[in-house]
Structures are given as structure tokens and as C-alpha cells.
């Protein structure tokens with residue numbers, strides 16, 4: 001379980017980008033973070049991904065206090081967390097399968113990483129994750145020849161092959177057509193159900209959050225003003241965060 005208590009992020013100029021955020025993420029939860037532009041969604045995701053430092057508060061991952069971890073402890077924790085960019089960053093000339101394998105290779109020994117040797121298990125694991133994200137028929141296609149939605153699927157498959165327990169995705173569907181947006185959200189939801197991955201997505205489209213997420217966090221000027229589970233937002237709630 002992930003628990004954040006009083007998480008705040010103050011910029012050097014003094015501006016509070018996140019202010020006293022409290023929240024809890026159960027294993028396998030699918031959480032959408034919504035809020036108007038500049039409300040702090042990306043900052044929150046980057047803090048949860050340990051890519052940005054918070055200035056106050058506590059972040060516990062399975063009981064471990066991230067503030068108290070040393071260099072190697074933090075590295076181990078980072079291995080459990082995957083962060084997806086808006087536009088999936090892939091090795092363009094490599095196939096979807098190779099891109100996933102590179103993720104899996106991050107989990108194997110130094111020697112095999114250096115030599116690029118791939119075991120049959122790694123290969124089978126990578127093919128299985130590609131199947132899980134509905135991309136088995138694109139396994140041998142070069143990344144540069146994949147559509148935006150397919151690229152996001154490869155990035156997700158790579159994160160799963162890498163053993164991520166927490167997947168943070170910043171606007172993973174922006175720039176995709178509405179049909180692909182729904183497909184990606186459905187695929188993410190399936191992963192939370194079938195693999196138990198905890199997924200947090202920052203989203204602009206509220207209707208996607210309502211349709212697919214189990215829980216909605218609403219941010220307003222760096223404060224968490226909504227934490228809603230299992231129901232749609234009221235009109236007043238929608239107005240507050242848009």
C-alpha cells in the first residue's frame with residue numbers, strides 16, 4: 001500500500017505547487033488525477049515516481065518511508081515504480097518486442113545486461129506482457145512504425161515486464177483519437193485487475209476518469225480537494241476542478 005501524508009512541494013521562488021496532500025493507494029487501485037492546467041497533476045506524479053523531491057511530508061511505499069531510504073534503498077524502490085511520459089519514449093529502430101525486453105533486461109544480472117544476452121524466460125515473459133496489452137501481432141514491428149496508441153501499449157508492457165508495482169502515467173492518452181483513448185484506459189484497467197498493478201493516471205478528460213477509474217483525485221491549485229471512489233462526480237465537484 002502507498003500512503004502519502006502532508007506531501008508538499010514548494011518551489012525555490014516560494015510558490016506552493018503541492019500543498020499538504022494526504023492520500024492512500026491500495027494495491028491494484030486505478031486512480032485518475034484530474035484538475036485544471038497548472039493544478040499540480042504532473043508534479044504529484046513526479047513526486048510519486050521519485051523523480052521530483054517534495055519539500056515536506058511523508059511518502060510510504062509498503063510501509064517504507066521514502067524519506068529515510070539511502071541511495072540503494074531508493075534505487076530498489078524506483079525499480080518498483082514506472083513512469084510513463086505523454087509520448088512513449090521508445091527505441092525507434094528496435095521492435096516492440098526488443099523494447100519490452102530492454103525493460104525486462106533491467107531486472108536481470110549485470111552480465112546479461114552488458115552482453116545483451118536474453119534468456120528464453122525473458123523472451124517468453126516479454127511476449128506474454130505484449131499479449132496482455134493486446135499487441136502480440138505487433139511484436140516484431142519497429143517502434144517507429146507503430147501508432148500512438150500502440151506505442152503507449154509497448155511502454156506499458158515494458159513497465160510490466162520490468163516488474164513495476166506502481167505505474168504512473170502523465171496524460172497517457174493525450175493526442176490519441178477518442179477510440180484509442182478508451183482502448184488504452186480499458187487496457188490499464190485490465191492490468192490493475194489481472195496483474196494487481198497500482199495505476200495512477202493524470203487526465204484532462206473527466207469523462208474518461210469517471211468511466212474507467214476506481215478513484216478520482218481532484219487537484220485545485222496544488223491542494224487535493226476531491227478523493228472520490230465508486231461514483232460519478234457531482235456538478236459542483238466538476239465545477240471545482242475544471
Ligand SMILES: Nc1ncnc2c1ncn2[C@@H]1O[C@H](COP(=O)(O)OP(=O)(O)OP(=O)(O)O)[C@@H](O)[C@H]1O
Pocket residue numbers: 011017035036037038039040041042043044
Ligand atoms: N520547476 C518549476 N519551476 C517553475 N514552476 C513550476 C515548476 N514545476 C511546476 N511549476 C508550476 O507549478 C504548477 C503546477 O505544474 P504541473 O505541471 O504539476 O501542473 P499540471 O496540473 O500537470 O498542468 P498541465 O495539466 O498543464 O500539465 C504550474 O503553475 C507550473 O507552472
